[in-house]
Amino acid sequence: MAKTWKDNDISLDPIKDQTVSVIGYGIQGDAQANNMKDSGLNVIIGLKEGGNSWKKAEADGHKVMSVADATKQGDIIHILIPDMIQGQVYKDEIGPNLSEGKALSFSHAAAIYWKWIEAPSNVDLIMVAPKGPGSKVRETYLDNFGTPAIVAVEQDFTGKSWDRTLGIAKAIGSARAGLIKTTFKEEVETDWFGEQADLCGGAASMVTNAFETLVEAGYQPEIAYFEVLHELKLIVDMIQRYGINGMWRRVSETARYGGLTRGPMVMDSANKENMKKVLTMIQDGTFNSEWISEYQKNGKDAFDKYMKQYDEHQIEKVGKDMRKMMWPDSTE
Ligand code: NDP
Ligand code: MG
Ligand code: MG
Structure with a gap:
């Protein structure tokens, strides 16, 4: 402990x-x-x-x-x-x-x-x-x-x-x-891993892939947005407060069985291998050197080109409309 x-x-x-x-x-x-x-x-x-x-x-x-x-x-x-x-x-x-x-x-x-x-x-x-x-x-x-x-x-x-x-x-x-x-080492390495693999990077990519899957199959983007992005917070709040099984106990039986059996098919061992690669790039200093040199070369532009791709993606376009519908006064 x-x-x-x-x-x-x-x-x-x-x-x-x-x-x-x-x-x-x-x-x-x-x-x-x-x-x-x-x-x-x-x-x-x-x-x-x-x-x-x-x-x-x-x-x-x-x-x-x-x-x-x-x-x-x-x-x-x-x-x-x-x-x-x-x-x-x-x-x-x-x-x-x-x-x-x-x-x-x-x-x-x-x-x-x-x-x-x-x-x-x-x-x-x-x-x-x-x-x-x-x-x-x-x-x-x-x-x-x-x-x-x-x-x-x-x-x-x-x-x-x-x-x-x-x-x-x-x-x-x-x-x-x-x-x-x-320790300083543990804080840096776990903080960077969390934000890259799971929190910011992992969550954004997972949501985008799920959105694209539904839209490419012909479903309405507004429905896809609500299903895979908006509702995510409600599930994450339950996980934070009650743990993973606490979440399973609070969703429908169909969601529980479907999620328990299909979740590992989506986030499979290949996915975990990729997470390990990301962790290794942090531990061996590869990410640190890349980030420092990008920051020195481009400053904040280092990430602008990636954010521009999101601006042009349908998930952000439809998301803006949906958020305006729910929260008319909110700013992006
Ligand atoms: P901010 O981006 O909010 O820091 C901005 C502040 O730094 C402003 O007051 C700015 O002053 C001042 N500043 C900028 N340049 C200079 C300078 N050359 N000399 C003196 N002051 C300057 O930082 P965060 O609060 O986000 O992060 C601070 C630390 O906390 C980081 O180590 C971060 O990793 C850590 N941290 C941040 C979290 C967060 O919630 N953001 C969470 C946990 C940890 P001015 O407005 O006058 O330019
Ligand atoms: Mg952190
Ligand atoms: Mg951080």
């Missing part, structure tokens, strides 16, 4: 006199900074001058300064800017202002694990990765609950790294839901 913690297992005392510098005030930075401040920690915000976030963070009542100053003034430097720029911002502003005994803290371990940041040996390297988007991190906190998180210490220079890690996790509310111990 993995090592876990809940709220009552943790005290904020060991870090209550430390300053947490949250670098970035975006999806995670905004939510985590406000939760930590509401939990009583000393929080300051490091941002680039002239960016959109500076005014927002100030309007929310935070003390805002340059990344360099926030690094100088903070004890725990919690880096919540986009992963692909962490290396450069570290090189220019964080690294030169870091001193012995501080902590570099992350919500995703990629920058350290793949050495986009080469951190010195006289600081702590810690991670608190909430398993949910920033909006949920804030919403659940305000509901007196939290978003579960996985936590890790990669380098314990001070001997106090776990106090810092667990303190942050408690202050953002995650310990109310529960914390699980991991």
